[in-house]
Amino acid sequence: MAEHVIEMKGLWTQFGDHIVHRDIDLGVCRGEIMSLVGGSGSGKTTLLRQMLGLERPARGEVLIFGEALHGSDPGIMRRLRDRRGVLFQEGALFSALTVFDNVALPLRELRTLDQGLIHDLVMMKLRMVGIEPQHADKMPAELSGGMVKRIALARALALEPELLFLDEPTAGLDPDRSESFVTLIRELHRELNLTVVMVTHDLDTLVALSTRVAVLCEQRLLIVGTLDEVVANADPFICNFFMGERGRRALTAGKGAQYLA
């Protein structure tokens, strides 16, 4: 069995009396693109926040690279943080900082790199996500949603992480931009040897990228498997989700592309 980069064991999430997750067991293998799907309010994003350590499990634990996420050793926590990158839904660029400073921030936080090297690295990351150098001095508010996401991706990749989290990577982008963003993620995944965990409800993105899919429904993990395995499942939620008109169109389009490739 492949090495698990992320491992959730018997995880419960609870806000007051409201239970979001019950007894979730999930392992993410190295190198795969795992998609989390589920209806609105099924706790996909909360599960992602658990993996990031932004929420604390009511019960159970989360291991990242085999280390407990809520450990006490600041050194281990630091190294853990530096090995992962996060792309938030709206990008979450710091609005007080320029594009350059946003991407430079994680590098500056290391406090080991000199200005020249930081400059080169930032420019390289921006080029990697297809942002031209003349945009480096702009403020995030001056840019379009698609560019903000690309820059946020550059920031997430600044420390060359092994693990990348994407929260709704294509939400709010027009079809053309989503398409190129998906291509970008696929290329980066291949070149940088990333493990990716992605929350999405966009079926096209899901079909185009996922190696495996985890379906959340009614507080539990319904099924984890490849897209074919998931689609073959007869659960009514999965039928509604994937076998609606939009779902079938996305699946056939995805299959077509795979046969062509």
Added chain:
Amino acid sequence: MPVHARRDPLRLLVFLGRKLLSVLNHLTAVVAILGQVVLDTGFLVRQPARIPWREISSNIYRTGTQALGITALVGFLIGVVLSYLSSQQLKLFGADAFIINILGISVIRELGPVLAAILIAGRSGSAITAQLGVMRVTQELDAMAVMGIPHTLRLILPKMLALAVSMPLIVLWTDAIALLGGMVAAHAELGIGYSYFLSSLPDAVPIANLWLGLGKGVVFGLLIALVACHFGLRIEPNTESLGIGTTNSVVTSITVVIIVDAVFAIMFKDVGIS
């Protein structure tokens, strides 16, 4: 479950209990922030290279320099009004010269610090809360947490330090302008000369009052920043919560300033009054 149409006879008690619990909840959270800020201060003392100078300086500029105009305007007008009304009363008793004592003590000891604090609470307190709230909405706070940049060290501590520096300076400035306003009104109403006013001021007002006023400024500044940050961090990612949070922040910080001012008045009742 049946719906109780009748009013619960204990509803007042339940209401009071809820309020009390909510106040306790807020207090615990504030103490937790304060504790973290103290720990961070200790960390910065050991590693001075990590002191967020840029954040501190930009906050001093925003809470201090940019507040000079409004505090001057309000201070001047309050000085004029206070002096004008007092002059009329003093004239009745022929005690004209005491206008300097009245103005000096009340402005330097009480009005200057409290006026400045209320203005800064409304101006900078709301700005701080809204800023943190928007950062919650845009997930910038989450992004910081994920990068391992602690909120207290980078956001709260600089704001508290900045207000602790800028508040006493704003107090001094408000004092000066309010006294100027009072002096102008006293000249117009009672014919007290400017040079006489200024030369009698040090005799009429013991210097302890000035230190007391500045000390209050530091404490008020810290409290305003703390309350504003506390409410800012509690904002939920939606617009309604942002509005409610900002309102609560301003109301609470003004209330806290006035309560603490009363405590100061009792604690230092023997200081600076000859």
